[in-house]
Amino acid sequence: MRENVAGRANVEDTPELEAYYAELDTLDAGALWTVANTIEPWEPVSRSHPMMWRYADLRGHVLRSLDLVTPERAGRRVVYLVNPGRKDVAAAVGWLYTGLQVMNPGEQASSHRHSSSALRFIMEGEGAYTVVDGHKITLGRNDFVLTPNGTWHEHGVSAEGTTCIWQDGLDIPLVNAMEANFFEVHPKLAQEVSFPVDDTSAIYAAPALHPTGGSWDKPHSPLLKYEWAPTYDSLRRYAAAAPGSPYDGALMRYVNPLTGGHVMPTIGAAMQLLRPGEATKAHRHTGSAVYQCAKGSGHSIIAGQRFDWSERDIFCIPSWAWHQHANASASEDAVLFQFNDLPVIESLGLYREEGA
Numbered sequence: 001m002r003e004n005v006a007g008r009a010n011v012e013d014t015p016e017l018e019a020y021y022a023e024l025d026t027l028d029a030g031a032l033w034t035v036a037n038t039i040e041p042w043e044p045v046s047r048s049h050p051m052m053w054r055y056a057d058l059r060g061h062v063l064r065s066l067d068l069v070t071p072e073r074a075g076r077r078v079v080y081l082v083n084p085g086r087k088d089v090a091a092a093v094g095w096l097y098t099g100l101q102v103m104n105p106g107e108q109a110s111s112h113r114h115s116s117s118a119l120r121f122i123m124e125g126e127g128a129y130t131v132v133d134g135h136k137i138t139l140g141r142n143d144f145v146l147t148p149n150g151t152w153h154e155h156g157v158s159a160e161g162t163t164c165i166w167q168d169g170l171d172i173p174l175v176n177a178m179e180a181n182f183f184e185v186h187p188k189l190a191q192e193v194s195f196p197v198d199d200t201s202a203i204y205a206a207p208a209l210h211p212t213g214g215s216w217d218k219p220h221s222p223l224l225k226y227e228w229a230p231t232y233d234s235l236r237r238y239a240a241a242a243p244g245s246p247y248d249g250a251l252m253r254y255v256n257p258l259t260g261g262h263v264m265p266t267i268g269a270a271m272q273l274l275r276p277g278e279a280t281k282a283h284r285h286t287g288s289a290v291y292q293c294a295k296g297s298g299h300s301i302i303a304g305q306r307f308d309w310s311e312r313d314i315f316c317i318p319s320w321a322w323h324q325h326a327n328a329s330a331s332e333d334a335v336l337f338q339f340n341d342l343p344v345i346e347s348l349g350l351y352r353e354e355g356a
């Protein structure tokens with residue numbers, strides 16, 4: 001608390017002022033100086049707690065939902081992750097939602113669309129697919145797929161596949177905060193697949209090559225799937241050729257290949273590799289992020305708390321929280337997937353960063 005600073009409110013209560021506040025209250029009004037220091041903090045004050053959710057704790061519960069509810073009844077079988085400071089808005093951190101969804105082979109959820117943007121990151125199982133606006137996308141471990149705002153989408157697992165678990169990431173809390181969320185069910189249960197399977201990868205995933213002959217005017221990336229194998233290969237080559245960031249190691253952002261910008265207007269994503277034995281310096285920045293360890297093990301220190309993670313554990317970093325990461329192994333890489341609200345923070349001119 002900084003008292004008696006010029007320009008900051010510092011008014012003591014008197015019986016007269018208390019009566020005045022009560023009168024204003026009856027008029028649905030208030031005196032700004034009673035709340036000014038709270039609504040205008042010196043720096044961001046996140047209500048989100050640094051958190052980690054261990055896959056070993058959650059996996060059995062996720063699988064149990066297979067026996068407890070049908071996809072028809074539940075809509076989808078998802079165990080969502082709750083930040084104790086963000087329970088009221090169903091956020092895992094800041095304005096980001098995340099959950100673990102499970103599906104059996106041969107199951108398919110009904111097609112729908114909403115104003116929230118979403119992504120999935122595949123954790124385990126074979127045969128998962130998503131259909132987005134008529135594009136069928138096959139999915140394997142550590143692949144991630146976009147279901148941007150307003151696109152018809154449905155998820156399924158082929159009959160020849162195995163039980164699949166993936167992480168959903170959505171901006172529902174943000175879109176609800178903006179009071180702008182619509183949800184619609186597709187007139188048919190399933191959309192028709194109207195393009196060759198995995199066509200967006202064939203067209204848009206070529207390294208450093210732009211396709212010609214098409215046009216694209218949507219605000220999200222035309223590439224809908226970002227596969228693990230080329231991502232990991234790129235990270236390893238980057239990590240071997242350059243120091244990367246002292247705060248993040250070798251971190252690469254997933255981009256819209258046509259613009260180099262974020263994959264969606266409200267959700268950004270990245271994958272970072274920590275070399276064997278690498279430990280980063282601490283920094284903090286505005287914007288919230290949800291992480292999943294895609295490979296290896298290590299720890300992060302977030303707002304002074306240490307979290308030891310290994311493959312499939314999920315943790316979050318609240319806005320403006322100091323954080324640093326370390327790879328636990330002297331011989332193996334550690335790789336972290338993240339999604340974040342940086343596109344929103346940046347487009348509103350709110351990005352700030354500070355290094356230790």
Ligand code: 1HN
Nearest residue numbers: 076078099101155168170172
């Ligand atoms: C949604 O559409 C999916 O498509 C998953 O699988 C989780 C959570 C809230 C709102 C919509 C999906 C969701 C969701």
